[in-house]
Amino acid sequence: MTPTIPAPETVCTPSPTHAIGAESAAAVAGTLKALADPLRLRMLSAIATDPRGESCVCDLAELADVTQPTVSHHLKVLKDTGILTSERRGTWVWYRIIQSRRGAVTALLDAFAPSAVIERAEDEASRAEALRTMDARVTRLADELADELTDLNRDLVIAIVRESYAGLVKSAKLTQHMIPLTERFARQRLQDLTRDRTTGTPQVLFVCVANAGRSQLAAALVNHMSNGTVIARSAGSTPATDIHPHVRSLLTEIAGESDALDTFPKPLTDDAVRAADVVITMGCGDVCPIIPGVRYEDWVVGDPALASAEGVAAIRDDIAARVRTLLDTLPSR
Structure with a gap:
């Protein structure tokens, strides 16, 4: 019988490694961790594909139905990791990808999201x-x-x-x-x-980000509680597709079904600003422009989009109390 000859033992001979250093690996890992969020990736994609080479924060806020602090948080994370830079011009903040990172960002998005590009193209064709x-x-x-x-x-x-x-x-x-x-x-x-500002009925403009909750509710309460002696408008810096369901039910209680249907989300316009005697912003932060007006106020109230039905009712009561104070300070014409 032929004896079995054992195979020679394989000896592991260390060879020079070309792996990135520990410090560089930690930096890359931090960047990848920052990108591991769907909304941040969508924001990055929006900026990378914007033909202007940059995106306004008002454009980025349209990507998801989230609050302004959430939008600001995600953008800050991308800035802190060295992917984005920002610049405030007038009342708006603009974001662009740092030039040295643009190639890497483009390669990442093109390599890992081709199906999303196809899906978006089909949606755009239908629209x-x-x-x-x-x-x-x-x-x-x-x-x-x-x-x-x-x-x-x-x-x-x-x-x-x-x-x-x-x-x-x-x-x-x-x-x-x-x-x-x-x-x-x-x-x-x-x-x-x-509108004739000198003789017309006093007019108030409420502005929030989505124009789907707080500003709608405040305008409805002013119109209802003033018995027609004050006209209230509302608008959004980045209006939503619809009013929040909890708020819609409250609007129906306040104004009735027909009037409540009129309070649809609307974009902010210069016409509304110029026509207003009082402009009131509601939790807009850097997503909402600072509107010039004869009188300016900022009401910090809760966001109905994040509240339960009971919480929305409490927000309504908070706004109603502010409206009573506001009506007491407006001139009668």
Whole structure:
């Protein structure tokens, strides 16, 4: 029998390693940890693909239905890891990817998110087709309002209608309600444009980020509690697609079903700012611009989007108390 010859023992001979150093590995690990969040990746993708080379914080806040402190926290994490830099210009903060990191960010997003790119392209194609269909209806609405409002410049009316539609369609869902909402928004803007500040009914503008909770509730309470002696508007720096369900039920209790349906999320416009006697911001932080007005206030109240039904009721009571004080300070006309 042939004896079995054992295989020679394999000797592990250390060879020079080209692994990154411990300090560099710790730095990379910190960056990857910072990126391990879906919203941060979406923010980074939005900035990387923005044709301007940078994104305003108001654009980034549209990516998710979260509070302003949450948006600010995620952006701060990306800044602290050396991926982003920011610059405040006027009332807005702009973010861009640090030049030395742009190649790495682009490579990361392209390598790991191709399916997301395809899905987004399909969604955009579907939305583009809906927009083409809606455009003819907007044109018809603009002509009808221009024929009705003969005391106003026809070109102005048509421009306001189209601008109102463009402002709403950026955040709203494309539904059969889009044309009625555009008409309401355009009529409100035209009223603001022609308002006489010296003799008109006092007007208050409430501004928050999403215009889907606090600002809607405050405006409804002012209109209800003033019995028509004060006009309240609301707007959002980055309006949501719809009002928070808990807030919608409260609006119905305050104003009734028909009026509550009018309080849809709307974008902030210069027309509303110029028409207001008082501008009140509500927890906007750096996402909301500082609005110039005859009088300026900032109300720090809870966010209904983060509260239970009972919590929303408490927020309503808090706002109602502030509204009573506000009404006592407004002049009667």
